[in-house]
Amino acid sequence: MQAEEIVGSRLTNQSLSRWLHSLPGVDKVGLEARAASLATRSIKTTSKVWGLDMAIKMMDLTTLEGMDTPQRVRSLCQKAMTPDMDDPECPTPAAICVYGDMVPHAKAALGKSKIHVAAVATAFPSGRASMKVKLQDTKDAVAFGADEIDMVIDRGAFLSGNYLEVFKQIQAVKQACQRPKGKPAHLKVILETGELQTYDNIRRASYLAMLAGADFIKTSTGKVTVNATLPITLLMLEAVRDWFDQTGELIGVKPAGGIRTAKDALRYLVVVKETAGERWLTPELFRFGASSLLNDVLMQRKKLLTKTYLGPDYVSVD
Amino acid sequence: MFDYAPAPEAKLASFQKSYGHFIGGKFTKPANLYPTINPATEEVLAQISHGTAKDVDLAVKAARSSFEKVWGKLSGAERGKYLYRIARIMQERARELAVAETLNNGKPIKETRDFDVPTAVSWFFYYAGWADKLDHAGLGHNPQALGVAAQVVPWNFPLMMLAWKIAPALAAGNTIVLKPSETTPLSALLFAEICQQAELPEGVVNIVTGFGDTGAALVGHKDVNKVAFTGSTEVGKIIAKQVAGSNKKVTLELGGKAANIVFDDAPIDQAIEGVINGIFFNQGHVCCAGSRLLIQESIHDEFIKKLKRRMNTLRLGNPMDKNTDVGAINSADQLAKIKKLVKKGVSEGGELWQPECKIPRNGFWFAPAIVDNVSPANTVAREEIFGPVLSVITFRTPAEAVTKANNTEYGLSAGIWTEKGSKMLKLADQLNAGVIWSNTFNQFDPTSPFGGFKESGYGREGGRQGLLSYLKAGK
Numbered sequence: 001m002q003a004e005e006i007v008g009s010r011l012t013n014q015s016l017s018r019w020l021h022s023l024p025g026v027d028k029v030g031l032e033a034r035a036a037s038l039a040t041r042s043i044k045t046t047s048k049v050w051g052l053d054m055a056i057k058m059m060d061l062t063t064l065e066g067m068d069t070p071q072r073v074r075s076l077c078q079k080a081m082t083p084d085m086d087d088p089e090c091p092t093p094a095a096i097c098v099y100g101d102m103v104p105h106a107k108a109a110l111g112k113s114k115i116h117v118a119a120v121a122t123a124f125p126s127g128r129a130s131m132k133v134k135l136q137d138t139k140d141a142v143a144f145g146a147d148e149i150d151m152v153i154d155r156g157a158f159l160s161g162n163y164l165e166v167f168k169q170i171q172a173v174k175q176a177c178q179r180p181k182g183k184p185a186h187l188k189v190i191l192e193t194g195e196l197q198t199y200d201n202i203r204r205a206s207y208l209a210m211l212a213g214a215d216f217i218k219t220s221t222g223k224v225t226v227n228a229t230l231p232i233t234l235l236m237l238e239a240v241r242d243w244f245d246q247t248g249e250l251i252g253v254k255p256a257g258g259i260r261t262a263k264d265a266l267r268y269l270v271v272v273k274e275t276a277g278e279r280w281l282t283p284e285l286f287r288f289g290a291s292s293l294l295n296d297v298l299m300q301r302k303k304l305l306t307k308t309y310l311g312p313d314y315v316s317v318d
Numbered sequence: 319m320f321d322y323a324p325a326p327e328a329k330l331a332s333f334q335k336s337y338g339h340f341i342g343g344k345f346t347k348p349a350n351l352y353p354t355i356n357p358a359t360e361e362v363l364a365q366i367s368h369g370t371a372k373d374v375d376l377a378v379k380a381a382r383s384s385f386e387k388v389w390g391k392l393s394g395a396e397r398g399k400y401l402y403r404i405a406r407i408m409q410e411r412a413r414e415l416a417v418a419e420t421l422n423n424g425k426p427i428k429e430t431r432d433f434d435v436p437t438a439v440s441w442f443f444y445y446a447g448w449a450d451k452l453d454h455a456g457l458g459h460n461p462q463a464l465g466v467a468a469q470v471v472p473w474n475f476p477l478m479m480l481a482w483k484i485a486p487a488l489a490a491g492n493t494i495v496l497k498p499s500e501t502t503p504l505s506a507l508l509f510a511e512i513c514q515q516a517e518l519p520e521g522v523v524n525i526v527t528g529f530g531d532t533g534a535a536l537v538g539h540k541d542v543n544k545v546a547f548t549g550s551t552e553v554g555k556i557i558a559k560q561v562a563g564s565n566k567k568v569t570l571e572l573g574g575k576a577a578n579i580v581f582d583d584a585p586i587d588q589a590i591e592g593v594i595n596g597i598f599f600n601q602g603h604v605c606c607a608g609s610r611l612l613i614q615e616s617i618h619d620e621f622i623k624k625l626k627r628r629m630n631t632l633r634l635g636n637p638m639d640k641n642t643d644v645g646a647i648n649s650a651d652q653l654a655k656i657k658k659l660v661k662k663g664v665s666e667g668g669e670l671w672q673p674e675c676k677i678p679r680n681g682f683w684f685a686p687a688i689v690d691n692v693s694p695a696n697t698v699a700r701e702e703i704f705g706p707v708l709s710v711i712t713f714r715t716p717a718e719a720v721t722k723a724n725n726t727e728y729g730l731s732a733g734i735w736t737e738k739g740s741k742m743l744k745l746a747d748q749l750n751a752g753v754i755w756s757n758t759f760n761q762f763d764p765t766s767p768f769g770g771f772k773e774s775g776y777g778r779e780g781g782r783q784g785l786l787s788y789l790k791a792g793k
Contacts, residue, residue: 025737027757030588040428042325042640050320238587273320274631281320 001247003167003211013164020163020207026199026235035231041270045304048266052301055265055293056083058283059093060118060254061318062291063102064125064222070105073098077109079318084298087305093294094283095148099124100137103144118148118188122173125192125221127152131169138176141185148186149177150218150289153205155195163208170212188216188254188287194226199235206239216252222289227257230271237275240285253280256289262300265293294318322633325640327427331418333504336365339373339527340510342380343520346373354503357424358637358646358681366503369528371535374495377524378539381466381493384521389493390463394450401446401488403516408439411512415505419477420637422504424646424681425600427638437762438481441780444764445485448785452490455785460792463491464567465543467788470533470557471506472549473499473648474603474704479548480506482779484523485764490788492544495524497536499549501649503527534560542566544788548605551702551728551773569777569787571605571769573702574730576751577723578608578759581716582617584735585757590621590628593708596733596759598632598644598686602706603652605774606731608759610699611688612719615712622690622710629686630673644706647682656684656705663689663698668709694725702728716741720748729771733759752778 009015043051061080063072077096084090095116096106106117119141123129129137138149151173157165170189177185189209193202209217217236220227233255240251253276259265265288272280280286295315303309338346351365367373384390389397408415415438416430425434452461467487471479476498487494498506506525513523526532530553537545537557544567547557551572561568578596580589596608613621637645647653664670668689677683690710692699698709713719723732732751734742746754752770755761762768767783769775777787 024584024586027585027588027737030585030591030757034588034591040432040640041322043322044325045323047321047323054320269320278319 001249006211006247011164011167013162016163016167016208017161020204023203023207026203028199031199031235032231035234035271038234038271038274039230039267041267043266043270049301049304051266051269052262052297052304053091054269054281055262055288055297056091056093058287059294060095060097060256060287060289061093061294062097062222062256062289064097064099064120068099068102070102073102073105074109076318077106077115079294079316080115081110081113083294084302085316090298090301094287097150097289100141100144100146103141103146107145116147117145118150119144119146120150120221122151124150124152125223127154128156131172134169135172135176138173142177142179146185148188149173150188150190152190152192152221153209155192158196158201158205158208166208167212170209170214174213186215187213188218188252189214190218190221190256192221192224193219193232194224199231202232202235203239206236207243210239210243210249210251214251216254216287218254218256218289220255220257222257228255228259228289230267233268234271234275237272237280240280241276250279250285252285252287254287254289259288259290260292260296262297265297322641324636326636326638327417327420327431327640329417329638331414331421331508333364333418336367337503337507337527338367339369339377340507340513340523340525341373341377342524343514343518345510352500354422354501356421356681357501357648358678360680363421363504366500366527369497369526369532369535373526374532374535374539377495377526378466378536378541380521381495381524382541384519385463385465385493388519389522390491392491394452394491397488397491398446398449400516400518401442401449401485404512404518405439405442405446407512407515408435408442411508412436412439415477415508417638418508419505420645422502423473423476424637424648425603426642426645428640428642429600434475434478438478441478441481441485441764445489445785448486449489452785452789455782455789457786457789457791461789462792464788464790465492466541467492467494467544467546468536468539468542469494469496469546470537470549471496471498473502474600474605476502477505477509480509483546483548486779486784487544487546487788488522490785492788493522495526495536495542497526497528497533500527500529537561544568546777546787547571551775554775567787569769569779570775571777571779572773572775573704573728574605574607574770574774575610575700575702575726575728576606576608576731576733577610577612578733579612579719579723579735579745580614580617580621581736581738581741582614583737585737586617586621586624588757589735590624592733592735592757592759593625594628594632597708598706599760601645601647601684603648603704604760606753606760608731608733609703609707609709611708611710612713612722613710615714618712622688625688626671626673629688632673632675632686634675634683634685635678644686647684647705650682652704653682653684656703656707659698659701659703660687660689660707663692663696663709666696668692668696668698694722700726716745720745724750727773730774731755
């Protein structure tokens with residue numbers, strides 16, 4: 001559906017603002033209570049095995065450091081291709097997530113593997129650069145062969161009420177994801193929920209991103225104090241669920257930052273199942289942005305398969 | 319498919335084959351036995367003594383003697399120590415109590431574990447603190463205990479209702495004879511063991527099990543100073559007549575038909591959760607359940623669609639499974655009553671909808687239900703169903719919402735869902751209900767008084783006000 005059709009009028013900052021502010025409010029206490037209640041679900045035996053495997057398949061294995069090197073990226077790709085040396089049946093993560101300049105190294109290391117390369121772009125993590133720079137950043141990553149682009153929104157523009165500006169930037173980046181030949185890069189839009197602060201803002205930013213053409217809405221860069229939380233993810237899942245009802249478009253959700261344990265990952269899967277529904281339980285529509293999560297999931301997975309907890313020395317560091 | 323594998327709680331509670339009454343600090347010899355069952359499986363859990371007038375008399379005598387000789391003479395600080403001790407032992411045995419309650423009541427283990435038992439414990443901790451501060455209860459200097467309290471509690475929250483009754487009564491210096499419901503006596507009998515473990519002086523708490531006749535004998539006993547009852551309005555009226563003309567002080571916490579009012583400016587997703595919690599918590603066996611959804615007409619269709627989708631995720635089944643949301647109906651009688659009322663509601667024009675769910679072969683079950691298109695004259699809009707059945711009524715304006723919400727013989731609780739604070743406050747002022755929740759539902763705290771208007775009863779439980787039901791002004 002066209003944005004104007006959804007908003008119901010010509011797109012101006014005023015009409016966008018009116019539309020976003022007409023969304024139902026979010027009650028903080030109620031949202032957090034619902035997330036806490038879902039977190040008490042007890043996932044055992046067969047469902048745990050299923051959940052751990054799915055968590056690996058949904059993972060965007062990430063390294064986003066100033067100290068990243070080609071060698072470091074190659075090592076991470078190796079880890080992604082063979083997460084468990086002892087078990088060839090072990091699933092592999094959905095993608096490797098790196099800075100744009102590391103895309104060629106990741107592509108080379110992954111070779112013909114089905115694992116995607118995702119690149120953060122648009123002056124990640126702050127997004128504070130001219131539009132020209134942001135677009136070039138995106139185009140570079142796309143030209144290097146990135147399968148997915150993780151962009152950041154301009155939080156300053158959003159918080160000052162300049163929704164149209166945020167909308168236009170996302171649209172422009174979406175355009176920059178196109179390739180002359182072949183499939184366009186998949187666009188994940190990072191809302192940086194920790195900086196938007198209120199749940200009402202997060203709901204509005206989710207809708208704004210979806211309206212502008214996001215394929216995925218993503219919580220965080222992992223670079224601020226508050227990153228992904230269960231209530232925020234629940235809220236964003238409500239948004240994609242309702243968006244689907246309204247438009248028939250399936251949008252993905254990616255919590256990122258701070259998800260470190262297998263137990264956490266299973267809680268997120270429960271929230272996906274009971275909020276958006278089973279349809280979203282696929283790497284096409286749900287991802288975890290994480291770095292240390294993989295090894296904890298692998299340890300839990302080994303424990304379930306071998307009935308013995310082997311500990312961190314039995315999984316490779318990446 | 320991400321199906322949750324069974325996650326059963328371990329059976330951490332064990333019961334004796336048969337139980338006598340707990341009188342004067344000891345269990346009597348089991349006699350006049352009847353079986354108590356697990357309503358989810360119909361398996362017999364233990365044999366319970368059906369108390370006679372003689373048993374009641376012995377219990378009242380034990381309570382009187384303890385009041386005059388021991389408990390009534392202890393300082394508030396000393397009484398407080400016992401209450402703290404009981405609270406701590408309950409915490410230590412929390413999982414056992416939760417399991418016992420789930421087995422005997424049929425409610426999900428996640429509720430007994432996360433709600434019933436912690437709330438019961440919090441009541442003891444709270445009133446333990448009051449025991450030596452009664453001068454500040456609002457009755458002036460040195461208020462006095464009433465004497466022997468006769469307490470009759472229902473089957474929907476057996477342990478929590480016991481705590482609501484026993485904790486303030488003991489803090490105020492009364493002694494007690496309590497009768498649990500005939501269908502759910504086991505947690506009260508475990509509580510009797512806890513009293514022994516806490517070395518509570520003999521006769522301070524006495525528990526007589528049995529049916530309505532046992533309760534009638536207790537309430538009607540001439541040496542009882544106070545009657546506290548939680549249960550149906552029907553029985554409440556009988557009790558009120560029975561004690562009329564005596565000098566017994568009475569509190570009655572009876573039925574309800576709460577309106578959960580949702581405006582078009584509500585936080586919709588949280589309102590859905592609040593409506594679900596309001597009526598499907600504890601299978602709707604809740605006197606303050608939000609059993610009437612008053613939904614603004616303009617958002618009716620969208621809201622009901624969302625509500626149905628949410629109801630599809632409710633997990634009905636084995637109450638001992640940690641992922642169960644909706645457990646068993648407490649008894650065959652209650653199930654028959656629910657079915658009868660729903661049938662009547664449908665025949666009067668209500669549209670019944672229930673999600674598809676597997677109903678276990680044994681036990682008593684009723685799938686969560688909504689009855690839409692209900693007029694205020696429909697039986698399911700007026701009578702308390704006390705089951706997982708939500709009646710849906712629409713309104714157009716705040717004034718109409720108030721009129722419809724108040725159009726009931728009950729007045730226990732209400733819920734208001736709106737993001738507009740001024741509207742919420744104005745409405746709260748106009749609703750005739752003892753408890754009003756805004757943008758939430760079914761919240762309980764020992765510091766907050768709870769009780770009803772009209773046919774929902776009188777007297778308050780919880781908070782400072784809850785103490786007044788067990789005290790009189792000092793001489």
